[in-house]
Amino acid sequence: MDRSDPRRIGGRITLHGRLGSGGMGRVYYGVTDQYEQVAVKVIRAELIDRDEVRERFARETEALRTVQGAHIASLVDASDADGEQPWLAMEFVRGLTLKEFVSERGPLSIEHAAALGVLLADALHDIHAAGLLHRDLKPANIILGRDGPTVIDLGLVAFAEGPTDLTTSAAALGTPTCMAPEQALTPKQITAAADVHALGATLLYALTGHYPYKADTIVALMAKIVSADAPPDMSGLPDAFVAPVAAMLAHDPGARPTVANARARLKALCDPLPAATRALTLATYVERESDPEDVPPRPRRRVDLSQVAPPGSVVARLADRLRAAYAVTAPF
Template identity: 50%
Template sequence: MESLMPSDPRRIGGIELHGRLGEGGMGQVFFGVTPGGDQVAVKIVHKAYADREDIRERFAREVTAMSMVQGPRVASLIAAAGPDDDQPWLAMEYVRGFTLRDFVHGHGPLDAGMGAALGDLLAEGLGAVHEAGLLHRDLKPANILLSGDGPKIIDFGLVSLGEALDSGAAELTTSGVTLGTPVTMSPEQVSTPTSLTPAADVYSMGASLLFALTSHYPYERRQMPALLWAITDPETAPDLSGVPPELVPVVAGLIAHRADERHDLDEARDRFQHLLASAGFAPGEAYVRLAAVTYIERPSDPPADVDPPRAEPRRERTPRTPTPVVERLASRLSSAYQRDRSL
């Protein structure tokens, strides 16, 4: 965590901000503490983009997604901006620990048993996303945090559902922006990004698991055109070198070229749990061991005992999800999703 700059806000929505966690092209992320003592990561859109309707809608979509998904394998939404706030913001639970990407880079790949446990828990988390009628669209090692309670999926900035996917993808494709992270993208996400199914997320999960086991992705090329060609070419096989032999069938099934030939999440979980049983692990025992092996606090993690903010003299609004905007968006997205499923 870095110190706040003089120009940074000190408080937003009753949340006291203590430092900077990161910055992207469209916003900043701060570490904060709620009046109730919850430690949170607060994402705030830059003022330069706060008036752009497309940015506000995508941000509202992320808030909607986080409010719809519940479960221990997904980082929870704590609070969010109101619809009339000048700057969109959201606060999610602060998760200590390395990302899967940083853990593998610093400590090496997982063994077969821990890989099976990770795959099982990622399938659980992704299942919660899909049960809410959502697609993540950007599941990758950098969006998987290895907490003391096991892996958690984060970053719903590219989440989609029904009509929102169609309009958003068309808009971004027209502007030349890639939807997702190429090394973990499925063939159909490269070639037809407006017509995705949950199988696209399954592929990304499989590509992330392959990285966890080997430190490499299914396809790696120096140039982007060559990479995208390899991903979409049915004759170019993914690189499964380094995958423990007992996990090759399930990993290959997760990243099959054709979406209709991939394992679904229930099948994948059955396979992972069978592998754990064959190795002598009960699922719960494997999960505890995975957390013990992979949870390492980052040097940049804030102190664990930060006091909650003192109450201000004036009354503040209670942080809340922007319900009018979010509910309308969620209703429209859910209706579109149900209509698509009935076709």
């Protein structure tokens, strides 16, 4: 960190270093006074006065408060979004992102990808059950952690009912490589089917190392995405995945399976699921060299009751009985 970075935030979190930065803010590694390891996101100073940035930040915070799921990074603490320096602290998840893993170590096996798809479908189910849409599921937003895959970014989350824009703009929001056609064409009128499309694009990348569409410019890429005459590139996709991924990437959102149906098809490729999930975690969890060291647990305090209880007192007599009963000779 440099001199401009805070050392404490929220009165109970000590910051130890930067994890990264993006267009909206910086992310720090922190440890709470209760020894919880957290990733703390802080809005960049030059963007604090922009209403749309504060609104997006407030939505992410509210979504994290609302959504509970085994494969979604949980909120630990957060400031008031209208405060002088808005921030939020999420659980810190160790490991590589799916994008990093595939880029460095190659595509996943059929069984590992199927298990990944099932667990990501579970995460989407939890998000949709809370009345929200994710809108930006992608390999870079999935960490392959010690306990399996975890979705870490809800920055573009939207309410499933009503307008889904973060601002008054009709501009598309999301990552083009995983974006559904309707998200590019009518961003204010998308449904859960857009997240299903993103799941299909993510699995395609996990199994092949490439996305549904490729182009030299963003404009050309968006033109392919919105065209019903431009089929997605599924080269290299194992035969077992061609049908389910093609269904998830259907141009017509009404032709895509529901999250539950997609999950069922993926689960059939990795039964029994518990064993496949363990195999996925063992195969994909990699210690990141840049990750900070684990914080040691809070040491237990050993109390010698003879120092705090006068001889003959009730507490002292109770301690004597406990020592005699359990043959305890050391202080406790």
